Amino acid sequence: MNQPDYSKIEVYLDSNQEAIASYSPPAQMELDTSKLDDGEHTIKFVAIDTGNKRSIKKINFVVRNGPGxxxxxxxDNDVVEGKLHLLLNSYGGAYMEKWEPARAETPAPIPTWTWIVFIGIVVWSMYYFIDQWSPTGSFAETPTYQNIRHEETNEANNIKTIGISGSEVYRKSCSSCHQENGQGVPNVFPPLAGNLVVNDNDPSKHIRTVLFGLQGETINGTLYNTPMPGWAEQLSNEELAAVINHERSSWGNNGRMVTPEEVRKVREEGK
Ligand code: HEC
Structure with missing residues (x-):
């Protein structure tokens, strides 16, 4: 046990030359900040041992007894122009008898639009959810709903196209010429996007072309000498209906859907 024996600790505040207190350690002291001005202060402790050696410790602190x-x-440092609408609040203060939380909660304008956005999202998701189950009119013929529609058609007409993806057939058999995006190749392979035959309400020319091929036709002002091969040998009525419907509902096209039954009839009529 060889503790240094401080005989005295003196306490100084700010630049005061006179100690505000003097203790023989160990000691407890109370610093009443309510007597101090708000702002920065320095407290200094000077310990003096029996041999009159001194050590000094300084602590800086900030007093804020007024309201926040x-x-x-x-x-800070905002760049501004015109009129500004500022929202001010002050709360607390060490002297307040009772802490009143409501006073600390500045009525910021955020909650209003948060609620609007929140309700908007909820309403939209409910709408979307319901809409998924019964696509209406124009949506029913998009690729997304074709499977649903085909299943419905199947029930009515007993036609089997379930499991055949028109876009898959297109990718394998047609996209090498007409391109994945339906734009074709200028002067060599005609675009199917916006194509009159593909959007024609009467699908018989569309079906006939895909079944038996085409050559030397002028399409939208361009003469094509390259031949379009027929697909009657390679593709079933179901696959042909699926790929034709894919073309009729993709790239902004909006032709009426065809059934494998219609393809079968055109196939039987022959070229
Ligand atoms: C080898 C290239 C090639 C492939 C593969 C191809 N086509 Fe074509 N297609 C053409 C050419 C070339 C024409 C234009 C023929 C003409 O007018 O002389 C054409 C024309 C068409 C037309 C007629 C457009 C109009 O306005 O008359 C349709 C519809 C069509 N193709 C659909 C398809 C479908 C569906 C497939 C896949 C099953 C397919 N094509 C595969 C080259 C191709």
Whole structure:
């Protein structure tokens, strides 16, 4: 046990030359900040041992006994112009008898639009969910709903196209010439996007072309000498209906859907 024996600790505040207190350690002291001005202060402790050696410890601190202040609408170093609408609040303060939480909660304008966005999202998701189950009119003929529609058609007409993806057939058999995006190749392979035959309400020319091929036709002002091969040998009525419907509902096209039954009839009529 060889503790240094401090005989005295003196306490100084700010630049005061006179000690505000003197203790023989160990000691407890109370610092009443309510007697101090708000702002920065320094407290200094000087310990003096029996041999009159001194050591000094300084601590800087900030006193704030007044109320807190919040300002919405302007921050440090903001670049601003015109009129500003600032929202001010002050709360607390060490002297207040009772802490009143409501006073600390500045009525910021955020909650209003948060609620609107939140309700909007909820309403939209409910709408979307319901809409998924019964696509209406124009949506029913998009690729997304074709399977659903085909299943419905199947029930009515007993036609089997379930499991055949028109876009898959297109990718394998047609996209090498007409391109994945339906734009074709200028002067060599005609675009199917916006094509009159593909959007024609009467699908018989569309079906006939895909079944038996085409050559030397002028399409939208361009003469094509390259031949379009027929697919009657390679593709079933179901696959042909699926790929034709894919073309009729992709790239902005909006032709009426065809059934394998219609393809069968054209196939039997022959070229
Ligand atoms: C080898 C290239 C090639 C392939 C593969 C091909 N086509 Fe074509 N297609 C053409 C050419 C070339 C024409 C234009 C023929 C003409 O007018 O002389 C054409 C024309 C068409 C037309 C007629 C457009 C109009 O306005 O008359 C349709 C519809 C069509 N193709 C659909 C398909 C479908 C569906 C497939 C896949 C099953 C397919 N094509 C595969 C080259 C191709």
């Amino acid at each position: 202040i919040t300002v919405y609408g302007l921050k």
